[in-house]
Amino acid sequence: MPHRIVSRQKWDKMDTDICDVGGSKKMTLKQLRYMMAVAQYKSINEAAKKLFISQPSLSNAIKELEAEIGLELFTRTAKGITLTAEGTEFLKYAQQVIEQAELLEQRYLDKKPAKQLCSISTQHYAFAVTAFVNMIKRSAADEYKFTLRETRTHEIIQDVKNLQSEIGILYLDSFNRKALQKILLENHIEFHPLFEASPHVFVSVKHPLAGNETVTLKELEDYPYLSFEQGEYNSFYFSEEILSTVFHRKSILVSDRATLFNLVIGLNGYTISTGVLNADLNGTDIVSVPLAVDERMVIGWIANKKARLSVQGEAYIEELQAVIRSYKLQ
Incomplete structure (x- = not known):
């Protein structure tokens, strides 16, 4: 069955009608867009100009939104307007809603999105x-x-x-x-x-084991093992590296890939991964060597x-x- 075509007028009406569903007041997409504009320009006057509406209309819309949700979104001073802590959190959710609405418009209204x-x-x-x-x-x-x-x-x-x-x-x-x-x-x-792959180790091209056809965990014992830290959710099940329960005498946790590769090179360390490397992104200083274990990862x-x-x-x-x-x- 083909998609039913929804006119721009009908879509705009949906944005206003949503306020009174079930007889209770609810926020609208328009209010969220207004709130995002004020947060961006840090000024009611400037945001009103960009939105092509009057300053009192925008100010009232923001006050109505704050009253509806029971939160103060902005702090107003003589120097301008800034987000409160609650407003900062609210903005994150508002941005997601607006982005999803733009995807809806793109798919069902044949509207080329702004981005x-x-x-x-x-x-x-x-x-x-x-x-x-x-x-x-x-x-x-x-x-x-x-x-x-x-x-x-x-x-x-x-x-x-x-x-x-x-x-x-x-x-x-x-x-x-x-x-x-x-x-x-x-x-x-x-x-x-x-895809499915067998575990490999990433090591420096100058590593003593770099030329091996395969390496064993026993051969790697004397070298630092590098892995990505998982914060408070540090269960073995959340580990990014396969064989997460294996004990390593020398172990270093890192939070980003660039740091990990720098330590692989600088300390003759190693990490366990899929074996998929990209020379354009990772350079030619790192090589992948198959790890001799009976495990597979998907x-x-x-x-x-x-x-x-x-x-x-x-x-x-x-x-x-x-x-x-x-x-x-x-």
Whole structure:
């Protein structure tokens, strides 16, 4: 069945009618846009000019919004207007609502959006960055707002659960699969496999074991083991590295990929990952060596079952698949 066409007039009316659903007062998209403009320009007068409405009308709209939600969003002084702590938190949610509304307009009103939107949360994978770069280059958008977060496993799941990110990228293996799948199921999140790989270690090209066809955990004992810290959610199940329960005499936790690779080079350290490296992003100072263990990891993307991917989200998945096909995976 074809989509029913909704006119611009009907859409605008929906924005005003939402106030009186069920006989109770509710906020509107227009109010949220007004609030965001005031937060951006830090001035009622300046925001009113940009919105092409009168200053009293905008001021009243903000006061009405504050009264409806029972919070003071702005602090007004002789020097101007600034967000309160509650207003700062409210703004984050308002931005998400407006971005989702723009996606709705794009899909159902055939309206070219002011900017293309896409947000990705991922574990620290070079191929995820490469696909993101390719997606942006192919978007041909005049204006866009894309987000790429390399972050912790728990935060990836939370981002997708709360629709802060359309897509998350993480891995499952024989150890974490049951625990993570339970969490994903409870949060209405679906896992989509991308590829399966055997564990590799990333080491410096000058590392004594760099030329080996394979390496064992025993051979790595004397070298520093590098892994990504997971904050308060430091359960082995949330570890970004496979074989997370293995004991290491020398262990260093880091929070970003650049620091990890600098320590791999500077300390002759190593980390365990998929084996997928990108010389354009990571340079030629790091090499990948297969780790001699009987384990496999499945890297995939997750999405909220309650939401449909945007055009750019679908484009990102296509770029991910293309990048992965270009690698020779073991």
